[in-house]
Amino acid sequence: MTSVAFSGLTKSYRGTPALDDLTLTVRADSLTVLCGPPQSGKSVLLRLLVGLEKTDSGQIVVDGQDVTKLPPGGRRIGYVPQSFALYPHLTVYENIAYPMRLQGARNADIAAKVERAVQLLSIGHLLKKRPDQLSGGEKQRVAIARGLLKDAQIFVLDDPLVGLDYKLRERLMDDLRTMRRELGATFLYATSDALEALTMAEDIVVMDRGRVVEHAPVDRLYHEPQHLRSMELVGFPGSNLLPGRIDAGICVTPIGRFAVTPEATAPDATAPANGAEVIVGLRPEAVELQPAGTGQLSGQASVSLVEDLGGEQVVYLETGGLTLVTCLSVGRGETPAYGQTVAYRFDPAAAVIFDPASSRRVGCGCFEGQEKIRHA
Template identity: 35%
Template sequence: MADIQIQNLSKSFGAFNALKDMSLQINDGEFVVFVGPSGCGKSTALKILAGLEAASGGRIIIGGEDVTELAPGKRDIAMVFQNYALYPHLTVRQNIGFGLKMRNTDKAEINARVERAAQALEITDLLDRRPKALSGGQRQRVALGRAIVREPRVFLMDEPLSNLDAALRVQMRAEITALQRRIGVTTIYVTHDQTEAMTMADRIVIMRRGVVQQIGTPDELFNRPNNIFVAGFIGSPSMNFITGTLARDDKGVFIEAGGLQLRPEGAVAHAASAYIGRSVICGIRPEALGLAAPNEAALEVEPMLVESLGSEAYVHFRLPGHQVAIPVAGEHEHEGRASGTLIARLYDVDQSLIGRQVRLAIKPNTSIHLFDPATEEAIK
């Protein structure tokens, strides 16, 4: 087990920069998730860490040793692949024991450790099958078994859950997290799914086009995003973005947006005073909106669509002149929601909202995020 230092790591393919100047310190036993849309450089970074690709520049230090030039097999790491990459010609037992065999571990020792790993993952009765005879979830467990049996210093996981169906993915997500907490091996996990990142990570590294956008705990990223990209990527449904001109009255700075007064507070309000009279982008999470009390100042909207999930409802609406189309990235950056439609996530809705005017208000004590429209950086 070891800590990892990534120093100014970069990778370019000809003129294309897949990874730009990435620096990161990962503590021993930490679970770090690299997240971002496809092509953001997260997988490239992982491949370089594994030694499967050469870096164009920078250093990787694992446990105090510079391993940048070292062969993958000598880095004492284990990796789980998206397609599991189980050896089809070997049984599950041989698959799990392969790494130990390559390290000339003694036979009895291999057997004992394979059995132990199989027990931990509840695949003991599959040990003599071939990968072809396994289901997706079982293959996933074998792949994990192959990683833990070696007791490496670092786990690298490359989208290990994306080939599983939704229900199994949630289950395996919890299992992997629990497993990592139990054995305490430093883990780097790559995904495009922000839910996985939020639920599993100690810290998240969010990336876009080869550049690290923000590094922080899930809470930090959710509550204090550095820029519009991070704000839009983290959280589901995504943050709403509204443009407006910043003004000041005796109660402080505010933005008037379609009958709604948005009042940033604290440090944000302080930083915003430099923007008085200028146009800014204002971010509000769908959870921050609620039904207004009868005599409260409210935003009256005609819902375009109401999605009811039983315990909650998503109200889609428009705010002409104020909504901004921010492409929100999912797995593929260009596929994101770019219509500028706003969403309110309402709880305890007791009557049907369809076809009626809905009066919305900002819930008290919710944070308003402000962004500079030119740089897309957060004002804070």
């Protein structure tokens, strides 16, 4: 059981801060996904953990041992970089086996381990080839095998599936989860792809501008986001973020008014004040193209765009001067067409209210006391 703890980590490049006093403890024996936009500091954090960059200040503790000053080789961390970085001279087999051999593993053990990884990643036919004879996806699979076979309890994967085709990504995501469970190791995995994060993660760390904005198990983070950036970044398609204002315990938005349940979860967060401007987050799947039922708000909107993803459709609705995104399963009801006027509804309990200044969650909607939607 090996946990990783970062405390007060700061790193800047030529005066530009990449990590800003970051503190984070990663649960042992978990797959933790660092999710954030490009430049949010995910990669830097992982490179600091591996030891490829030096910290400006702060501490990295792995399994109770301070590794901040250790060289990369001394940290016993498996690393799968974003770029493949295979040794060009060596065959695929040697590329995978060589690091283990350097660690002093016996040949029989190596062969057995390689065999196992080769099966999982379907690279058996490549073993005798050299890196320059492989495609990008093949190289990446070899790099994953090489990184994961290291005798370590912590594995760092820096966006390893970027640029691979969709099918291969799906398969590798499954394979990586399987491998992690088999190894019983701690995985830190960086990605900027929300879908990948949701698929892979046991825990998600949402990063933004060199800070951790939220760290929670994946389902809690998705359903109960505590930070505006979590709602924005984790989820596909992106959440609806609407402007709102608090008026005597009622949240007034362009698509309706509903009561607010204040729930200042963070210790320093406060309930929304009267007259305060807020941001209302609404997941696409919370908006349904159905006439209103009990306990729901409803309205009329015109369809401005339909994206067909095969199994589901992303429908963009224009109403009250803003765009609402919704996600429909194909085959349930009629398919909306461009320009059509449709009825939609949503449960105000699904609306999350954020304070725009701190980006913190300050409450959520509820049905009580709602009024009928008025249209512009």
